[in-house]
């Protein structure tokens with residue numbers, strides 16, 4: 201029995217196999233255990249001899265098992281080490297570091313520049329009434345200029361997603377009148393537009409508003425030129441173009457030369473070499489009055505700029521649709 205058991209044990213090469221072997225010989229139903237518990241049935245004089253022999257077998261098998269188990273454990277560990285060894289010469293991996301989204305980065309730069317010029321940040325709401333988004337800004341019902349900004353409506357006929365940050369002008373004026381104002385109002389805007397390389401359905405604007413006595417168009421021009429010089433560098437070409445908004449008179453739009461194509465013309469600048477970044481003008485007397493200021497005493501300027509467009513122009517991004525697709529490859533490349 202001992203020889204047979206030892207020969208079988210020598211064949212076992214895994215922990216599982218040694219367990220099975222233990223059951224066969226030494227376990228509760230094992231052959232050696234059966235031998236020992238059967239002693240009582242032997243004639244009295246044979247019991248000591250057989251008992252001693254059976255105990256020796258048991259001890260020999262137990263010792264052999266322990267040796268075998270240790271050898272197997274060692275072999276298993278060596279095998280594992282071979283597969284899982286640590287190569288200390290492999291260069292470390294750089295952890296991925298978070299960065300600002302290009303919109304956030306541009307927004308921060310813009311805010312810093314205007315704060316230096318004495319503007320404060322004013323938070324206005326994203327969901328507006330028709331009155332604030334249009335009427336108080338001198339767009340009467342049915343006015344054709346409403347179609348310049350395709351609106352997202354809600355089931356409540358009066359509640360809309362704001363199409364621009366200009367309604368914030370009325371909120372700020374009504375809060376501060378008759379004190380002078382110098383604020384910027386950053387935030388999201390929504391328009392039901394065809395999405396293209398230069399236009400999104402959701403985008404950010406920063407509105408600017410200054411109201412006081414004796415504020416002139418030269419002040420507006422000075423502030424915007426100063427902004428453009430700081431944002432894009434002194435050498436960058438910018439131009440003012442006459443325009444129309446119901447809430448400003450006179451109105452202008454400002455373009456920056458398109459760096460994507462080196463002013464040769466591309467789809468971003470609609471092959472003009474210029475990209476429009478903002479609308480601006482002197483606050484219309486009707487709007488001043490709606491905000492609580494007497495247009496005979498007060499004047500002011502306002503502007504509204506697209507933030508993604510600024511990021512596009514500074515970082516050479518060639519499609520606005522990348523901004524909110526959440527593709528980390530874009531974020532890693534441009535941020």
Ligand code: FA5
Pocket residue numbers: 349363364365366391393398399400401402403405407445448451476477478479480481502503504505506507508509520
């Ligand atoms: C306005 O929204 C006016 N409220 C701006 C204004 C404010 C004029 C105060 C006068 C006084 P406009 O629709 O042109 O104007 O948009 C202003 C800027 O927002 C654009 O120059 C552009 O940079 C950005 N913009 C407009 N629509 C989109 C769009 N769909 N996707 C991305 N940027 C846009």
